[in-house]
Amino acid sequence: MDRRTLITAGTVALASAAAAKANASSSESAPAAAPALSIPGLGLPVIADGRLRNYVFVSLRLVLGAGKTAEQMKSKEAFFRDALVKAAHRTPFTVQGDWTRLDEGRMSASLVAAANTISGRGSVTRVEIVAQNPRRRSGMPTSP
Numbered sequence: 001m002d003r004r005t006l007i008t009a010g011t012v013a014l015a016s017a018a019a020a021k022a023n024a025s026s027s028e029s030a031p032a033a034a035p036a037l038s039i040p041g042l043g044l045p046v047i048a049d050g051r052l053r054n055y056v057f058v059s060l061r062l063v064l065g066a067g068k069t070a071e072q073m074k075s076k077e078a079f080f081r082d083a084l085v086k087a088a089h090r091t092p093f094t095v096q097g098d099w100t101r102l103d104e105g106r107m108s109a110s111l112v113a114a115a116n117t118i119s120g121r122g123s124v125t126r127v128e129i130v131a132q133n134p135r136r137r138s139g140m141p142t143s144p
Contacts (some may be wrong), residue, residue: 034125037062037073042081045108046099046134047092050122054099058107059130062115065122076119100134 039060046054062080079119087110089095093102109129115124 003116017046023116035064035068035070037064037070037077038130039077039080042084044085044088044102045092046094046102047089048094055135056100057133058102060111061128061130062111062124062128065125065127068119070124072114073123074104079118080111081116083118084111087111087114100137101132105127 014077041059041060043057044053044115045052046056062073064070086106088102093107093110095101097102107129109126112124116122
């Protein structure tokens with residue numbers, strides 16, 4: 001046996017032992033992350049004084065409830081998008097005096113309520129707003 005083969009065999013054995021130890025410790029100490037469904041790039045209107053002023057594109061992350069998987073909920077993504085857009089037109093999520101962002105609390109509550117209707121009670125436990133990107137950043141109202 002030459003020196004190169006011996007060193008390679010030792011390195012591979014150490015690396016596999018370290019990987020096995022890391023996997024064992026991470027699976028014991030880290031709790032399993034809740035399944036989630038991402039909804040990227042949803043355009044919602046900013047309506048002020050009865051007029052359309054801007055659009056804000058939001059990216060959402062739906063944290064799923066017990067017994068639900070992302071694969072089960074993926075087929076219902078279009079229904080979640082539709083419910084949020086309809087709610088945004090019915091009662092706008094506009095923040096007073098700011099046309100570049102939307103009210104995260106109202107948006108989240110609206111989507112959780114819609115999810116209870118669409119896919120059953122407790123299917124979505126929380127909605128995280130990942131990003132809000134306004135279409136226009138200029139032409140905003142000036143304070144008096």
